[in-house]
Amino acid sequence: xxxxxxxxxxxxxxxxxxxxxxxxxxxxxxxxxxxxxxxxxxxxxxxxxxxxxxxxxxxxxxxxxxxxxxxxxxxxxxxxxxxxxxxxxxxxxxxxxxxxxxxxxxxxxxxxxxxxxxxxxxxxxxxxxxxxxxxxxxxxxxxxxxxxxxxxxxxxxxxxxxxxxxxxxxxxxxxxxxxxxxxxxxxxxxxxxxxxxxxxxxxxxxxxxxxxxxxxxxxxxxxxxxxxxxxxxxxxxxxxxxxxxxxxxxxxxxxxxxxxxxxxxxxxxxxxxxxxxxxxxxxxxxxxxxxxxxxxxxxxxxxxxxxxxxxxxxxxxxxxxxxxxxxxx
Numbered sequence: 507x508x509x510x511x512x513x514x515x516x517x518x519x520x521x522x523x524x525x526x527x528x529x530x531x532x533x534x535x536x537x538x539x540x541x542x543x544x545x546x547x548x549x550x551x552x553x554x555x556x557x558x559x560x561x562x563x564x565x566x567x568x569x570x571x572x573x574x575x576x577x578x579x580x581x582x583x584x585x586x587x588x589x590x591x592x593x594x595x596x597x598x599x600x601x602x603x604x605x606x607x608x609x610x611x612x613x614x615x616x617x618x619x620x621x622x623x624x625x626x627x628x629x630x631x632x633x634x635x636x637x638x639x640x641x642x643x644x645x646x647x648x649x650x651x652x653x654x655x656x657x658x659x660x661x662x663x664x665x666x667x668x669x670x671x672x673x674x675x676x677x678x679x680x681x682x683x684x685x686x687x688x689x690x691x692x693x694x695x696x697x698x699x700x701x702x703x704x705x706x707x708x709x710x711x712x713x714x715x716x717x718x719x720x721x722x723x724x725x726x727x728x729x730x731x732x733x734x735x736x737x738x739x740x741x742x743x744x745x746x747x748x749x750x751x752x753x754x755x756x757x758x759x760x761x762x763x764x765x766x767x768x769x770x771x772x773x774x775x776x777x778x779x780x781x782x783x784x785x786x787x788x789x790x791x792x793x794x795x796x797x798x799x800x801x802x803x804x805x806x807x808x809x810x811x812x813x814x815x816x817x818x819x820x821x822x823x824x825x826x827x828x829x830x831x832x833x834x835x
Contacts, residue, residue: 565591613639682710703738
């Protein structure tokens with residue numbers, strides 16, 4: 507897929523150069539062509555990692571995490587380490603960014619030491635403010651509003667399975683949370699038809715839905731938000747769910763459990779999808795809550811492919827934002 511990726515870069519008036527030095531706070535920061543280029547490069551990096559072994563030599567990446575992590579931390583660290591760079595991890599779980607020192611001052615220090623800043627935060631504004639002040643790329647590794655790196659890896663996984671994304675029927679059932687927002691925006695960017703099935707009062711934010719529909723008007727993607735999980739899943743090529751209670755909302759767990767019970771992805775619900783459908787989850791999963799063991803561990807599940815592809819998609823993102831993609835040609 508390398509030739510396709512770089513053909514896109516060349517045809518889109520210096521797209522590769524345009525991505526270099528950019529931030530990724532939201533999937534909406536990208537154009538459909540840029541999303542396609544990231545995915546194409548991710549496939550090439552995965553198929554021939556040795557070609558990019560020294561593409562980011564001496565590049566330094568700092569990661570500030572206010573939330574605990576397994577996949578996000580290890581895939582980012584592994585990604586830059588195997589591209590020749592270095593990762594520095596700063597645990598902010600006990601002290602939110604901006605509490606001890608202003609974000610502007612932190613940014614002005616960091617830009618003198620490192621090549622890229624990766625943030626996993628509660629407030630999305632922490633990421634956008636850091637991006638405002640830092641002269642080096644800032645990457646959203648999760649905020650309460652979005653999880654763009656997860657969505658890129660997820661659609662890379664779907665593309666691996668089906669070969670194409672245009673016109674694919676993608677369904678998300680569950681809480682209209684940060685993961686849902688980024689999935690919906692990415693589906694719109696790649697021209698997939700996206701249906702969101704959520705309980706009343708737990709739908710994705712209206713402005714994100716409007717953003718996704720505006721993108722979809724250009725790419726041919728239909729964005730639908732409904733409350734019936736069976737109707738949402740009907741005929742889907744991919745069925746995705748996430749935890750019913752995200753980090754920071756643990757106090758609502760007891761209240762949410764009965765509300766989300768009809769949205770559990772079990773064998774009966776998945777049977778309404780297309781026979782070839784895949785099941786997806788960003789992990790960690792609450793087994794037998796939002797998804798049953800039979801589905802999570804079943805033959806249609808691609809959850810560990812998604813987890814692996816976090817590393818490859820993030821390699822591609824780092825290469826493009828730091829200008830290292832051409833070294834792998």
